[in-house]
Amino acid sequence: MSVGHAVLVARMELTHRWRKTTGRTSQVLAIGVGVLFGALMVFGVSTAAFYIGEGIASGEITGAVDTARLAAAVVPLFVTLMTALRVVQTSGSLTAADGMLTTVSHREAVGGVVLTELAVIGSIATLPVLAVSGTFALGVGDPLTFPFVLTALALLVLLGALLGFAVGLGVRNLIARSEWLARYKTAIGVLLFLLYFVAVSSAETGSAVLPLVDAIGASPLGWFADLALYRTDANAATLPAVGAVVIAVVAVPAVATLASRLAAALWYSSPVQPEEAAREASQMDAVAGVPRPMARIARKSWIRARRGPIRLVYVAYPLFLLFPFLQAAFVSGSVPTALPPLLVFYGAWASGAAFSLNPIGDEGPVLPVTLATPVSGRMFVGGLCLAGLVIGVPVTLALALVTGVLSGLGELALVTVALTAVALPVAAAGIAVGAGVLFPRMEEVEVMRGVETTAPSLFAFGLYSLVLAVTGIPATVVADPTVRGFAVDVLGYSESVTIASGLAVTLLLAGVAATVGYTFAVRSFDDYYLG
C-alpha cells in the first residue's frame, strides 16, 4: 500500500467534487448559507466555551467532568451519524471506480476515499474545534489547557468519522447483498426521513435519547472528558485520560482496517440488481375516448411516476403544512371546517404539480425525439393535463365531500366545495403547464439528499402556486362559516348570495387561468426549438 497513491486518489476525488459543486449556482448558494449559519454557531459555541472556562476557573461551575462526558458522547455520535449518512447516500464510492480499481489497490482506493471524507469533515470541523479549544483555554486562563482540549476533540471527531465510515459502508454492503433492501431502499429512506421528521418535532424524543447519551458517556468514550479537562478540573483523573489516548491509538487503525475490509467487500461484489431479472407487462394501453398520442403521453407519465416515485416527492412537501390540521382532526375527533377547502387546495395543487409543472424538462433525453415527431402541442400538453386530472379530480372531490360532510358544512357550502374540487384541479392543470413551459428546468437537481432528478423550477412552482391560490380563494373563504359571516356583515348580501358570488368568481378565474395557461403551453410547444 502506498500512501502517495491514496493521497493522489483523494486529491482527484476532491477536485472532482469541488468542480461539481461549484459548477452549480444553487450549490454555491447553499454552501454560502451553510457557512453563514456555521459561523454564527461557531461564534455562539466559542463564546459559551469561554464563559464555561471562566466559570470552572473561578470555581463557580463544579462537576464539569461529568457534563463533559456527555459532550464526549454527543460529539462522536453526531459525527458518526452524519458521516454514515453521507457514505450511504453518495460519498462512499469513487467517481470513476472501475478505472481506479484496476490501477490502484483497493487499500489505496479506500485510503483515498477515507482521506477524502476526512478532508471534507476536517474542513468543516477544524475551525470550530480550534475556536472552542482556544476560547475555553482563554476563559480558564491557562494556555496549556488548549492542547488537551484540542487533542480530545480532534480525536473524538476522527474516531466518529472513521466509525461513521464503517457503519455507512456496512449499510451499503447490506443493500448490495439483500435484494429486498435494494428494491425498497428509496421507500425505506423516505420512511426513515419521515420518522426523523416526526421524532424531531415530538417532545418525547429527548427523554428517549438521554439514557443513550448517558450510557455512552459512562463508557470509555467518556474518558476523553478526563483528557480534555485534565488541567482544568480537579476531578479529572490521570488513568482515564491516558486511557483515552490509548483507545484512540488502538481504535483508529482498527476501525480504519474494518472500513477498508467493508469497502473491499462492497466494491468487489456484484450488487444484486432488483430490476435486472424483472419483466413487466406493457402498460402502454389505450385510454378510452382519448386520441392515441394523448393517451400514450398520459400513460407514460403514470408509468414513470409508479416506477420512480421519488421523482414526485416534492408533491408531498405541502402535506407538512397540512399536518397540524390533520393532527388536530385526529386528536379532537372532529373535522375542522377549514380542512375541506384546504384539502381541495392541496388536491388541486398536487394534480397540477405532479405531471404538468415541467413539460419540456421532464422529457429529458427524449425531448429531441418528441420534437422530431409530428405530435402536436394540443396532444402533448393535453396528455400531461389528462394524467393529473384523471387521478386528481376524483380524489380531490372524494376528500372534499367526505371531510365536508364530517365537518358539518351547510348544504350550500358543501356544493361550493364540491364544485371547487372539480374546477380547481382543472385550473391547476392549465396553470401548471403554462408556468412549467415559461420556466422549464432542464438539468437535474437534488430533490432529497443524494437523490437527483429533474424537478420543476422554483419560479414555476411560485407562479403556479400563486395563480392557483388567487383562483381558489374566493370560493374557499365563503365556504368557511367564520369568514362568511364576516363577509355577510361587510358586504350586506345574504349568506347564499355571498357563497354563490364567491363560487362564481373562482369558477370564472379558473376558466380564464386554465385557458390562458393551456393555450400558452400549446403554442410554446409547437414553436419550441432546442436553441
Add this chain to the structure above:
Amino acid sequence: MTSPFAIESTDLSKRYDDEIAVEGLDLAVRHGSVYGFLGPNGAGKTTTIRMLTTLLRPTGGEAKIDGVSIADRDAVRERIGYLPETPPLYPELTGREQLQYVAGLRDLPDAEATERIESLLDRFDLDEDADKRVSTYSKGMKQKTGIIQAILHRPKVVFLDEPTSGLDPRAARTVREVIADLAAEDTTVFLSTHILPVVDELADTVGVLFDGDLVAEGPPQKLKQRAETGDERSLEDVFLEVTQEADLPSNGATRTEAR
C-alpha cells in the same frame, strides 16, 4: 415536388452567439442513398442534423427534406426518423413500452405498430429484453432501442447521429445491415459518425465536416483516389489530411485540393 434529392440545403448556417457552428453548408443527397457525415468532435455534425430535423432554427440559408422546407415543421416531421446522440429513452419504461410510446406519438395504428415493433425487436436481438426496464439496459441495448424508434414508422429520411457508438461488433454489424436494407427500400439515410469503416462500407457519398465547413465530399472510392499521384489512400488518410488545417501554414492548399 419532383426533386431528385431527399435532402437539399443551400448556404445552411448556424451560429451560437459569436461561435459559428455550421457555415454555408450546401448538401444534395439523393433519394435512397446513404450519406456519411464525417467530422471530428465539435465539427458541427449534430448541429447540422438538428437543423435538418427541425429542432434548431438555422441562422442562415435553407433546407428541404423530401422537397419540403424545414420551416414546415409538421410536414418534415412526418417524413423523418431521428436518432439523437444520447439514446432518447425514459429509464422507467421498458423497451417495448418506449417503442409503443413513440409509435403512439406518431399516431401509428396499433396493429401496424405492434407488427413493426416485434419484427424490429427480433431483428436487433432485443426480444428477450423488451420487457425489462431501460434503466437495466447496456449502452448497446439503449442504442439499438433508439435506432428502432427512429425507423419503426418507415420514414422516408432517417437521421442517425453516431448510430454505432457504444455497440459491440455484432450489434454494429446489425446496424450496418439495417442501414443497407433501408437504402435498398429507398429510404434515405443520413448518418454522422467519426468511425470511418462504417462509412467506408455503407456510404454512397461521404462529406467531411470540419469547423462547420464541408471540406471534402464525394463517393468514398473517389475521395480515396483524389491524391495527385492517383494512389489509393485509406479514408482515414483523407480524413486526417482534410481536418488538420489548423496545424498547417495558412495557405489553405490542402483544403482546396480536397474539394
